[in-house]
Amino acid sequence: MFLTLCIITLMATLMLASTQTSFGEAGRMVAPSEPIARQLSWVERIVYAVVLLCAAVLALTGIGTFVLTGGKAMTGWILMIHASVAPPFAIFVTLLAVIWADRCQFVQDNDSTFGLVGKVLYWLMVVLALVVILSAVFPMTPIFGTEGQELLDKTHRYSSILITIVLALQAVGIFARR
Amino acid sequence: MLLVLGLCLLSASAANASEAGKKYGKADSRAPYPHRIMLLNEQGNGINPGAKDLLPYAPATTCGKCHDYAAINQGWHFNAKQSNVPPGRPGEPWMLLDGVTRTQLPLSYRAWPGTFPPAEVGVSDWQFVQAFARHMPGGGVGENPTTRPTDTKEYWPLSGKLQNDCMICHDGGNAYSTGDRELQLKMMNYKFSPTRSLGLGKINSSVGTIVEEAAASDDDPNKSKETPKVAWDMRNFDGEMRAVLNVSGTSSPSKCYYCHMTRQVAAGAHEDWQADKDVHLAAGLTCTDCHRHGLDHQVVRGYESEAATRKEAAALSCRGCHMGVEDGEGALALGGRMGAPRPVHKGIPPVHFDRLSCTACHSGPWPSETPVNVQTSFAHELGLESFERTAESSPRIVAPIFLRSVDDKITPHKMVWPNFWGTLRSDKVTPMAPAKVKVVARDAFKDLQATPWVALTNEQVGKVLAGISGAKDLVGEPVYVSGGKLYRRAADGKVSAAEHAAAKPYAWPLAHEVRPASAALGTRGCSDCHSSKSPIYFTQVVAQGPVAPTQALSKAMYELRDDNGLLAWLFAFTFNFRMMLKVISFGSAAVLAGVLVLYGLRGLGWLTNRMG
Numbered sequence: 001m002f003l004t005l006c007i008i009t010l011m012a013t014l015m016l017a018s019t020q021t022s023f024g025e026a027g028r029m030v031a032p033s034e035p036i037a038r039q040l041s042w043v044e045r046i047v048y049a050v051v052l053l054c055a056a057v058l059a060l061t062g063i064g065t066f067v068l069t070g071g072k073a074m075t076g077w078i079l080m081i082h083a084s085v086a087p088p089f090a091i092f093v094t095l096l097a098v099i100w101a102d103r104c105q106f107v108q109d110n111d112s113t114f115g116l117v118g119k120v121l122y123w124l125m126v127v128l129a130l131v132v133i134l135s136a137v138f139p140m141t142p143i144f145g146t147e148g149q150e151l152l153d154k155t156h157r158y159s160s161i162l163i164t165i166v167l168a169l170q171a172v173g174i175f176a177r178r
Numbered sequence: 179m180l181l182v183l184g185l186c187l188l189s190a191s192a193a194n195a196s197e198a199g200k201k202y203g204k205a206d207s208r209a210p211y212p213h214r215i216m217l218l219n220e221q222g223n224g225i226n227p228g229a230k231d232l233l234p235y236a237p238a239t240t241c242g243k244c245h246d247y248a249a250i251n252q253g254w255h256f257n258a259k260q261s262n263v264p265p266g267r268p269g270e271p272w273m274l275l276d277g278v279t280r281t282q283l284p285l286s287y288r289a290w291p292g293t294f295p296p297a298e299v300g301v302s303d304w305q306f307v308q309a310f311a312r313h314m315p316g317g318g319v320g321e322n323p324t325t326r327p328t329d330t331k332e333y334w335p336l337s338g339k340l341q342n343d344c345m346i347c348h349d350g351g352n353a354y355s356t357g358d359r360e361l362q363l364k365m366m367n368y369k370f371s372p373t374r375s376l377g378l379g380k381i382n383s384s385v386g387t388i389v390e391e392a393a394a395s396d397d398d399p400n401k402s403k404e405t406p407k408v409a410w411d412m413r414n415f416d417g418e419m420r421a422v423l424n425v426s427g428t429s430s431p432s433k434c435y436y437c438h439m440t441r442q443v444a445a446g447a448h449e450d451w452q453a454d455k456d457v458h459l460a461a462g463l464t465c466t467d468c469h470r471h472g473l474d475h476q477v478v479r480g481y482e483s484e485a486a487t488r489k490e491a492a493a494l495s496c497r498g499c500h501m502g503v504e505d506g507e508g509a510l511a512l513g514g515r516m517g518a519p520r521p522v523h524k525g526i527p528p529v530h531f532d533r534l535s536c537t538a539c540h541s542g543p544w545p546s547e548t549p550v551n552v553q554t555s556f557a558h559e560l561g562l563e564s565f566e567r568t569a570e571s572s573p574r575i576v577a578p579i580f581l582r583s584v585d586d587k588i589t590p591h592k593m594v595w596p597n598f599w600g601t602l603r604s605d606k607v608t609p610m611a612p613a614k615v616k617v618v619a620r621d622a623f624k625d626l627q628a629t630p631w632v633a634l635t636n637e638q639v640g641k642v643l644a645g646i647s648g649a650k651d652l653v654g655e656p657v658y659v660s661g662g663k664l665y666r667r668a669a670d671g672k673v674s675a676a677e678h679a680a681a682k683p684y685a686w687p688l689a690h691e692v693r694p695a696s697a698a699l700g701t702r703g704c705s706d707c708h709s710s711k712s713p714i715y716f717t718q719v720v721a722q723g724p725v726a727p728t729q730a731l732s733k734a735m736y737e738l739r740d741d742n743g744l745l746a747w748l749f750a751f752t753f754n755f756r757m758m759l760k761v762i763s764f765g766s767a768a769v770l771a772g773v774l775v776l777y778g779l780r781g782l783g784w785l786t787n788r789m790g
Contacts, residue, residue: 073529076745080752087759090766097773105777107784123774130770137763140756142525149528 002157003071006063009161013059013168039113047095052171054089058082059164062157086136093129101126121170128163135159202246210350213423214416217378218243220338220369226419227379227410234373234381234408235421237316241344246473251342253475256317258287265289267481267584268686272310273557273573273594274299276612277630278623280660280724282573282597283609284684287319292596292684297327300611304332307340307368312360312562313437313555317342320368335400336385338369345376347433350426353377356436360562367406378421379410434465436561440577440592440690442543443569444551456691467516468494480689482535483585496536526700535589535687538714539699542578542590542688545713549576551722552592572631574722580714580735583687588714588739591685595662595721599646600680603654607664607680610646619645633726634660636673643667662721662731677731683721708753715746 040048061082065074074082103113104122114122135156139149205211217225217235225235238247250256257263271284271293285301286293296306303323311320320340323332340363345354355375362371365384374381383406392399414421441450454460458468471477478484478491485492492503493510500521502513514520523531543550552575555561578590599619600609616623622641626634634642639658644667646656657680658665664678699706699714707714719738721730736746 073532076742080745080749083752083759087762090763094766094769097770101773101777105780107781126770126774130767130774133763133767133770137760137767139527140525140760145522145524146526146528146531149523149526153528 002154003066005158005161006067009164010059010063010067013164044096044099047092047099048174050088050092051096052167054085054092055164055167057085058089059160061085062160063164066157090129090133093125097126097129118170118173121166121173124166125163125170128159128166131159132156132163202244208427210426213425214418214420215240215243215423216419217421225410227412227415228419232407234370235378236369237341237344237372238321245344247342249473250344250475251317251321253471254477254479255315255475256321256342259319259322263288264487266479266484266487268292268684269479270554270556270592270686271594271684272296272306274301274309274612275572277572278627279599279612279615280597280631280634281599281612281615282594282723284594284596290684290686292682294609299609300327300614302327302329302332304329304334308363308366310556311340311363311368312356312559314340315343315346315437316340316372333366333385333389333399336388336402336405337366340368341372343372343375345372345423345425346436347429348425348427349376349433350424353424356561357563370406370408373408376423377411378414379408381406382409383407428464428466431459431465434469435555437555438465439555439560440552440688441560442550443553447550447569454691454693457694458692461517463516468499470494481583481585481687482587483583496540521695533588535583535585535587537590537687537689537692538580538588540695541690541692544693544697545578545580545699545717547711547713547717549579549593549717549719551575552577554592557594572724576719576722577688579685579719579738581685581739589687592688593683593685593719595660595683595723595725596681597660597723597725599642599656599658601646601652601654602657602664602666602680605679607657607659607678608654614649615642615646618649621645631724633724633729634658636665636675639665640667640671640673643673644671661723661725661729662733663729675729681731704753704756708750710747710750712750715741715750 061074061078065078066072100114100122104119106116106119135152138144139152144152217227218239219225219233220236220239221233222239225233241247252260265288268290269286269288271286271290274281274283274285274296283299284293285296285299285306287295289295296303301309303319307314307320307323314320317340321342323334323339343359346356346359353376355377358377359371359375362368362374362381365381365386366389367374367381367385370381373379383404385406388402388404388406389399391404392402416422442448442453459465468480469477476488478488478494480491480495482495482497485495485498492498493506493515498506498510498513499515500513500518502511504511509515543552551569553560553567553569553571554575557573557575558567558571573594575592575594577592579593580588581591583589583591598609599612599615600607619642622638622645626638626642639660643656643658643665646652647667649656655666659678659681660675662677662681662683663675664681665673665675667673695701706712710716713735715734715736717735718732719735720727720732723730734743736743
């Protein structure tokens with residue numbers, strides 16, 4: 001089942017990325033006034049770009065390897081790349097969470113950068129990022145035995161799929177041309 | 179008419195079935211069965227020690243009277259030469275040794291890759307028994323020898339067959355003497371050895387003496403009417419001339435240790451008394467609690483992939499005993515057999531259990547910068563008194579060497595490098611029998627006889643190769659395999675050495691002594707294996723044997739597994755940043771959680787205000 005989900009995720013992500021020009025309506029749902037990309041400061045753009053880049057590498061090495069090998073775990077150079085890109089992703093997604101937290105509050109309407117969908121996607125990203133990071137780092141501690149490790153592994157896998165989808169949808173909304 | 183015939187046939191088969199059922203009576207109890215029994219000789223006749231019967235007792239008829247001897251002899255300890263027996267995972271070979279020719283050659287009847295069939299090296303069944311029966315229980319090749327290769331110096335009619343000596347394992351006390359057995363075998367008193375070994379009597383002569391006397395007078399020893407005779411010790415018999423035997427259905431570890439002992443030797447090795455015994459034995463288990471079998475004596479060897487060919491072995495592997503069998507039934511699926519603790523393996527990602535065997539972390543000598551030299555019963559005659567055995571005695575076996583086993587998991591092995599003279603043809607090397615090498619190159623060996631096992635110089639190798647090349651029936655190019663390399667002599671006499679498949683070491687998985695969790699790899703953290711000095715990757719393994727260290731092939735552990743060294747080093751290097759990774763990850767998680775909590779509370783506050 002996980003393999004199927006991985007395939008669907010990859011295909012959906014690639015499709016979304018390649019057809020972002022036609023997602024004008026999605027863009028309006030994410031950002032009602034004008035494309036978010038134009039409203040971001042250069043710091044925000046850099047942080048977001050790094051997050052997307054790291055997420056892409058992590059998705060390709062993690063989910064991509066799983067799909068291409070028919071369900072085998074990462075090994076060798078792929079694993080090294082995945083483990084090397086994970087810390088920058090953690091740092092920059094945290095920065096993004098801090099930077100955009102105010103803008104994505106549901107309670108304030110004075111900032112129209114993000115629409116409702118955009119805000120929902122943001123908070124999903126934060127929650128899933130927390131789950132992905134913790135499910136990756138807890139196995140490195142002598143806390144969980146084999147059963148716990150397997151549960152954490154599954155949690156990491158499924159949350160990775162979800163955050164990949166969320167980031168892809170978010171990117172479509174942010175970069176969609178009207 | 180047909181009905182009558184049918185009824186007759188039915189009653190006859192029933193009679194046969196009942197006869198077969200009666201043939202082997204069974205006690206079907208764990209309580210030991212007292213063995214006050216009449217001993218039988220090889221003809222099946224009862225032995226009357228009081229009447230000074232001179233023939234020895236024969237296990238095949240004595241034990242076989244109540245136990246299906248033929249079925250027992252299909253067991254793993256006896257079936258090496260049977261062609262229809264799957265070889266299974268490679269195991270310890272027999273080492274053909276000759277100090278003068280510097281030969282150390284792994285032999286096996288089981289065709290394990292890297293071993294040689296004895297016949298290929300010119301070793302007849304008689305010679306094999308002479309060399310190795312000291313640590314064989316009998317049966318097999320000792321009881322059913324073949325005549326190929328032909329051997330003019332075999333004396334089966336005099337010595338008798340070496341039957342399966344049941345009491346070598348099933349003696350319930352300490353009566354069985356392996357030392358006496360060794361002496362009897364050296365004297366070629368094969369059929370007499372069970373009697374003497376168990377202390378039932380003395381043997382007043384030897385086949386060896388008879389052979390010498392016959393040869394001295396130019397007679398055929400096999401036609402001699404002389405034979406050793408038994409002088410029974412009456413203290414072993416009761417008033418009814420029945421032998422009083424202490425027979426145990428299960429063998430104690432001391433019996434197994436005689437053949438299956440390993441000890442660490444050489445520089446840096448701890449003394450024997452400092453070595454801990456296997457954690458299972460320390461916990462009160464015996465060897466046969468795991469290595470079980472039925473009457474067929476098909477001993478469970480205990481490795482994980484054994485279950486692929488023997489489903490019942492699955493519950494007796496490490497995983498099967500400790501964690502249960504996935505498709506097992508009842509209690510077998512649960513694990514925890516005989517109180518085996520269920521491993522928790524905290525902090526170890528499950529991928530390790532796909533890549534490593536249990537023994538990789540839990541068995542054998544603790545991995546160090548250099549592999550340890552070990553000696554074994556098979557190769558070094560442990561268990562038998564020796565005044566010559568030293569830490570440097572050949573063959574030089576090293577452990578642990580981490581290689582991939584038949585199930586593709588990294589497993590610790592013992593390893594030995596073959597050293598032999600042979601002929602190269604179509605890139606395949608065929609060993610030459612040491613006796614033949616000494617004959618064809620006798621001139622070259624004149625100076626070498628005084629220094630057995632000392633490494634040869636290229637010049638000495640060249641002289642021997644030149645001598646071999648003069649042999650009349652030579653097929654192929656004479657070569658010398660030593661220290662992981664193949665030595666060849668060019669036309670101009672120069673000797674060169676290079677790596678070759680024929681010089682590859684032979685390795686077999688080790689499983690003991692098992693160390694407890696507190697002494698397993700990983701107990702000190704990931705760096706036990708994931709560091710730039712980790713033995714499992716970076717230990718340099720230097721070929722050992724009668725070869726100069728400077729000429730011996732040296733490879734890192736990862737090279738022996740055909741792993742990528744750069745990747746191994748780089749991966750180990752990243753572990754230096756592991757703590758930093760954890761700090762970053764937990765720090766990021768803390769901030770993310772903080773954002774969620776803070777804005778969640780804000781939202782909650784706004785909601786309650788709205789509701790208020």
